[in-house]
Amino acid sequence: MNAFTFYSPTFFDFGENAERQTGELVRRFGGSHVLLVYGGGSVKRNGAYDAVTDSLRAAGIPWDELSGVQPNPRSGLVYQGIDLCRRVGADFLLAIGGGSAIDTAKAIAFGAPYNGDFWDIFTGKAKLEACMPVGVVLTIAAAGSEGSNSCVITQENGAFKWGSPKSDLIRPRFAVMNPRYTCTLPPFQTACGAADMMSHIMERYFSNTPDVGLTDRLCEALLKTVIAAAPRALANPDDIAARADLMWTSTLAHNNSVGIGREQDWASHQMEHELSALYDCAHGAGLAVVTPAWMEYVMSHDVSRFARFAVNVFGAEMDYAVPERTAREGIRRLRVFFHELGLPATLAEIGGREEDIPVMVERRKQKPNGFPFGGFVKIGPDDMAAILRLCVK
């Protein structure tokens, strides 16, 4: 285990009717004028919007609204939100929705106090030094942004998808989590959420750091939970126990509680950012395509870790004579699992084409610290192209 710091100061209020606490929580964490950030119809249809605004009204907290957040949220709406925030004098960002709404709120929260173009903070031209408080009413179990220290925004013009710097300032002050609101998600979105949280765990699991038995076991516990719960939630959308397991797992998968003290990978995420920037596919769908391909490509780097993954996560039988067989079996089972969730397995299924592979590699090159990436195995331009070619078949 490496040295680490761990700080997860978010207050989580989880369960049936938790959203009724929203107004009180805004007040407790210092808000007196809220900017509500959300997407569109779903939070109105499922009742979350009404419950939250009722709660704000009851607590006597005025609010303004920024709606229209899309998946792979765009910089344009962030600029609008920063303007609005300054104009109305909001002092608290409140996101209703999933990762896209939360990440938009986070970018506004550190963009508004910055005297310049908020994009400077993504590119590293400016430091993230101040951030308005953010609260979350979660309605999608996936991104884990409700407890994380970063956000991801796609540039309006140019299709560049960037992760913000990591900072404890960005962590939400509170997250209200009622799994009931996730019951009305379309099946594909439930599946994408499962892939996203599994990826957040696997990006941490595949590590070169020795002596990480504790966090290995915690990662395996979370992965097994997703494997048990996601098919249940798809078979019966109102299975509230499965929804609750998925929702809390999404948070633990990304607040770094299972990643502390270990080198992490994140290569699949980096490659997926290029996929969803170019094709605007769902993040989880892109991860379902790229992650097994990445696994095949890097497996020989540490066969025993992939064998452990197969046995401890997917219940494969260990082949002590030929551990590589077990390692391959784990990757195969992951593919089968994603397939059973209805997730894509190839570039073509997310609208991608083999000819675009050089474009994606080129775009990655243009980012600061573009290559190499990946903590488990260093991925250079040729490796990235080879992995993406494995997604063609």
Added chain:
Amino acid sequence: MNAFTFYSPTFFDFGENAERQTGELVRRFGGSHVLLVYGGGSVKRNGAYDAVTDSLRAAGIPWDELSGVQPNPRSGLVYQGIDLCRRVGADFLLAIGGGSAIDTAKAIAFGAPYNGDFWDIFTGKAKLEACMPVGVVLTIAAAGSEGSNSCVITQENGAFKWGSPKSDLIRPRFAVMNPRYTCTLPPFQTACGAADMMSHIMERYFSNTPDVGLTDRLCEALLKTVIAAAPRALANPDDIAARADLMWTSTLAHNNSVGIGREQDWASHQMEHELSALYDCAHGAGLAVVTPAWMEYVMSHDVSRFARFAVNVFGAEMDYAVPERTAREGIRRLRVFFHELGLPATLAEIGGREEDIPVMVERRKQKPNGFPFGGFVKIGPDDMAAILRLCVK
């Protein structure tokens, strides 16, 4: 899974030389004059005291000292600390040591702002409404008090051991955790620490709440970590990887990250408080005696849960035809494990006598909400006596 709130705002700085950050952390969390709270020789011998005071000096933070904390920490020292705190104008409590030093610091922290006898807060006569900030430099992996929301103090006269009310106000602002300092612990203390953290997990594991697969798996991950690491630390006291695993497990075992959303038990802890109040035995030693006896007594309440414990924690083979056999095997393996760590198994080994059992039951009766206790199985006076008699043999 039940509804829950989870809030663990402590900043953890973990690893080699982490204690050098102490002064900066006190400043970051608002301290300008520290009251240091510690036991005696060990933190001076192992270098922790010097490293911490060097760090305070470098940060320009003055301090006063309260030393002499004993295991099963006493109310007398808390009164002294409250006086001292007020007299010197300290605004930050800093504990160096394990649970006893931390719990003393916590009791001072909510006792000093209270205009009356701090014991009123333990008995419920007064509410815990204000608390000074507490920081921790941890040198013993056991109690988990570095991340918890409560503390336990023994009355100077009368040998009553009480747990404080639970409040987020009590959670330490930061905890500095260098596993190196735990390498010089006597083997018995290392073993007691392992029993203490296992108990904190098992008190949460044995639950009647349905649909708790996620936290069940997290509990099992932590228990398996202790089972792997504790014998390594005893065989080679300088095994820093094992020490690190034990140290971080002690925190996770008790900051409620594995207990959220589930009814918890705590019967073994309640009974152990009577043991250590009467015999001044180490808390972990008392738990090693009472926990397996409690398990035997309540096993029939939920054989399948005990069978799961045997299989998932201790690697027993499931007897599908007679699950009770597997359940018993888990309890047997826990006893063997405690024995191999050098922990006591009977009342006699901690200086206890069968004749005292009615005394302990009587003392428990005198506490508010004394009987029944236990969330998994309700324990009345006769049950408590029967469980303690199981510890005689």
